[in-house]
Amino acid sequence: MAKKNGYTMHPYQLLIQYELTSDGSNNGLVSLKITTEGTGMNNPETLVDTYNFTNKAEAKRVKLEDLFGSKYSSILDAHIKSAIAVDQDLYFKGENGFQGVDPEQSFYVKDGHAHIVFQKYSIAPGSTGTPEFTVKLPDQNKVHGAVQAIIPSSKHYIGKDGKLMIPLASVLRQLNYDVTWNGKSKTTEITKGALWSSISLNKDSYFLGKNAPHKLGAVPEMKNGYVYVPLKFLSDILNLKVIQDKQGQITISNAEN
Template sequence: MKPKRKYSSILDAHIQSAIAAEQDLYFKGENGFQGVDPEQSFYVKDGHAYIVFQKYSIAPGSTGTPEFAVKLPDQEDVHVAVQSIISSNQHYIGKDGKLMVPLASVLRQLNFDVTWKGKRKAADISKGALWSSISLNKDSYFLGKKAPRKLGAAPEMKNGSVYVPLVFLSDILIQSE
């Protein structure tokens, strides 16, 4: 069995607390909340991630479709945290307002293989069975053989290095666990 990911335990604790506050609305025991699934549905709005459960999955139909809002870190807080790990000359705020970090140097420190494909203007990333690919000036990336995912900002070339939004790195690291 795979160890639980850190983000899952944080979300689990938040959801369990919310359920405890209104326990009469939710199933208990084996039929109740068992933890966030890696494929859990969610959406992001106004600085919160909304974790969404299907009707009847953790509560009776009268409860509706349960949603739990989790506040996301402020972009400035994220920038300060990144500064403590990646030197200030190695990241910047991009034109879309996203924190941009150097793809290859960060991932290679974490034992990922990063290969530049000049003809495609793309970087292929791998570690074990994990494979991903990003292309310059395209606001999306591939993870495995799945449909492209949005980045929120297109990767950029700066001083000979490819920079990607920080969210890309967190997605890749979560998938590699």
């Protein structure tokens, strides 16, 4: 077609780059930013795709609601509107401008902040590029609420390593954690929002995110079909607050409560 019409043909190229903005070591969240740029056209195109998921055997997608709570839209809308007001000339106005974030809003996480991404031309002219708005992540314990778990004295015991052992799944589910048992590998995965942890039966090796595993001087045990872990797993690994009264009853809650 170029030869037929007497003009020079310019090759069209795609440049695709990715950035691993969160590698899973921060509460088990993996966050990827992928930028695709087209060259060889009068108006080069730029597309930003983002992917956020928990770092575990069966990955779970993480959305803004998981990080900011049920009121995420009002929190983020207020922040973005304030940022736009500072540089109004860079953005469309009225119905063509920013209308609020939605459940499928594109974002990535980096250095404790969520970067809210809008595609080129979506809320601003091409000269503005691909708008991003940075918002500090809230404390995840506060986001998911203050709850407590109660362990009666009849539900814990001293294990073979001399440590106080508690039933893992029943306790953490009271605290709104997801607990999944894999019978084949004899491992249990624990998630809550972006937090990920893992333990293996009969191994003194306790993971939090992609950090090196911790040792607690005792191994997880199976008793009556349930997995038990040292009480210190809750306080030292998951950073939960542990209180035991004189009758032996144990109360577990978020560390700041």
